[in-house]
Amino acid sequence: MITYHLEIFYEVISLINDLRNMYKIVSSVGVTDTAKAIAMARVRFSIVKLVALLLSLVSFTKRAYGTRPSYELVKNFKK
Secondary structure (H helix, E strand, O other), rough: OOHHHHHHHHHHHHHHHHHHHHHHHHHHHOHHHHHHHHHHHHHHHHHHHHHHHHHHHHHHHHHHHHHOOOHHHHHHHOO
C-alpha cells in the first residue's frame, strides 16, 4: 500500500515538474506558435492526468482504510 502511494507521489511530482517546464515554454518570448500550441496541449493533458491520479489515490486510500460502507451494512440497510 505504501508503494502505491509512493508511486502516485512520484507521478504527481513529475507532472508538476512537466507543467513548470511547459509554462516556461509558453511564457517565453521568441517561441513559435506551433511550439506554444504543443506545450498547451501537453499542459492540458498533464492537468487531466494529475486530477485522475489524485482521484485514484483518494479512492484507493478510502478502500484501504475502510471509510467506504461495508457490504454487510448496505445489505442490512436494504432490508
